[in-house]
Amino acid sequence: VGMGGVGSFAAEFLVRAGVGSLTIIDGDDVDPTNRNRQLCALVSTHHKLKVDVMKERLLDINPAVKIHAFAKFLECEECLTLIENGGFDYVVDCIDSLQPKLHLMHAALKSCVPI
Template structure:
């Protein structure tokens, strides 16, 4: 495929074949997941499943790739699936418009996936997805909190047990330990201390008790790091 010519120059024919034979699961298509899914599609991955039950809201426009005035109110899965197929018409794409319950997380995660990208932004569904992946021995990379931060140079990819200065990672570590999961989960996180004044308390809808203000590029940078980690794993597999 000529559109992958530049990629093939870099990763060689073997790398392209590995990418085309790969199968990736992306859960959560917000600021992190929308960018991660697109980077993976543009790298030439052959099969992908995308999962999200949400629609675009005006507040998403500052940081989510397909969030535009024209897409407000539309399902994230529909908008992103059309975009991904427009990038690569040969992409085998499975689209699941749903929020993950614990049971569905366990059903959806399977050995057929080479990697799972957890781009969910609320704790309980993240726990369910991570535990499902670890129980089934499927590789997973999980995005921590991109909110309340401005310095993109402080983003790291490490085992979740080695993260620091991340409120979400700290809560996740504690909850995962209760489920006997304390290692084997790659995390994308930032070592920058969150800006305290940027937090807002909510009514707890959609598993969220609070959220931080977010700048345009930080979730994208998290998505980039997650996608880069997965693509590098695939080409060296």
């Protein structure tokens, strides 16, 4: 969750390592100020959704990977439902907002999904 400076690298490393399926969630678009730290941030991607840019990049690395992209900010009250119904083996928390981060961690721990 989160396709910024940490999440974009984490997603790419997972795909390069051979993960078969990946869910990416972020409601933000690429801002010119992101270019110094985010893989998705290029002049050509300004103002595009981060998840759309990253999905295209990840599929370019491994066309066989299944990418589930959600262009939305994770709401605190959605976290438990997302984790319980997502079928995740683990969760990678790359959220930069405190409240959603805490709710995601709580939901993962409650659902026994490693975070």
